[in-house]
Amino acid sequence: MFRSIRLLALTSLTALLxxxxxxxxxxAPVLNRVVKTNTLRVGMSANQPPLNVKSKSGQMIGLEVDxxxxxxxxxxxxLEIVQKPFGQLLGALKRGQxxxxxxxxxxxxxxTQDFLFVGPYLLSGKSLVTTSKALxxxxxxxxxxxxxxTFVALKNSTSHAFVxxxxxxxxxxxxxxxxxxxxxVISGKASAMVADMPACALAVLRNPxxxxxxxxxxxxxxPMGIAVxxxxxxxxxxxxxxxxxxxxxxxLSALRAKWFEDPSWLDELP
Numbered sequence: 642m643f644r645s646i647r648l649l650a651l652t653s654l655t656a657l658l659x660x661x662x663x664x665x666x667x668x669a670p671v672l673n674r675v676v677k678t679n680t681l682r683v684g685m686s687a688n689q690p691p692l693n694v695k696s697k698s699g700q701m702i703g704l705e706v707d708x709x710x711x712x713x714x715x716x717x718x719x720l721e722i723v724q725k726p727f728g729q730l731l732g733a734l735k736r737g738q739x740x741x742x743x744x745x746x747x748x749x750x751x752x753t754q755d756f757l758f759v760g761p762y763l764l765s766g767k768s769l770v771t772t773s774k775a776l777x778x779x780x781x782x783x784x785x786x787x788x789x790x791t792f793v794a795l796k797n798s799t800s801h802a803f804v805x806x807x808x809x810x811x812x813x814x815x816x817x818x819x820x821x822x823x824x825x826v827i828s829g830k831a832s833a834m835v836a837d838m839p840a841c842a843l844a845v846l847r848n849p850x851x852x853x854x855x856x857x858x859x860x861x862x863x864p865m866g867i868a869v870x871x872x873x874x875x876x877x878x879x880x881x882x883x884x885x886x887x888x889x890x891x892x893l894s895a896l897r898a899k900w901f902e903d904p905s906w907l908d909e910l911p
Contacts, residue, residue, distance in 0.1 A: 684739035686727040691900040697911040704900040728797030742868040748798040760866030767858030770841040771833035777854040793822040793831040809843040
């Protein structure tokens with residue numbers, strides 16, 4: 642389904658190569674590296690299902706994995722998924738260790754000071770997963786902003802920043818993975834985990850006997866996008882054009898349905 646988009650991409654990349662000069666090269670460091678190596682390096686945490694996760698067979702699966710594979714195929718490039726903890730991904734992008742980050746990264750004003758964002762390809766929002774029906778019944782952050790509540794959130798994530806800013810009275814514990822956060826909630830070491838809606842819904846599905854519940858409506862609405870270097874507008878424009886093409890063909894809608902509506906992929910989780 643990416644074949645027609647790929648033909649257009651190959652034409653675009655060939656045209657870009659014909660434009661090569663020292664001045665152009667200096668302005669397109671990421672694009673030049675990608676074309677030279679014929680490889681697209683995409684940073685992911687590998688522990689954010691249904692967006693990206695390593696399956697029990699060791700393969701990377703998820704909506705973002707499918708999207709990255711489709712994008713690389715459309716561009717005629719080899720895909721290399723670079724796995725790093727979520728909190729290290731944007732730093733890796735800034736240092737040039739990856740060409741883009743596609744790992745449930747919310748588009749924020751602070752992040753756009755350092756990076757460009759393609760998308761959004763998904764709309765999410767802050768929610769929480771807990772064993773407390775009282776917390777799960779919260780309508781606003783004011784309902785959970787209490788000193789007797791301990792929240793856990795992914796380190797260096799917008800969920801972590803969300804708790805610090807909007808729920809300052811509560812205790813906050815940072816973790817490296819969602820699995821650690823959910824385990825703390827189930828064991829009673831934390832009152833709830835604050836995360837994006839997909840992560841909270843998945844935690845409930847994966848632990849059917851743990852008594853976990855989540856919010857019916859999110860505490861906020863946030864767009865997710867592909868983070869790329871702010872130093873290469875040519876690369877940004879190329880990726881932006883092809884994500885728009887993928888969206889227009891209905892492929893993104895199909896991927897959302899596959900990973901958010903069909904639970905069959907849960908059997909592949911470790």
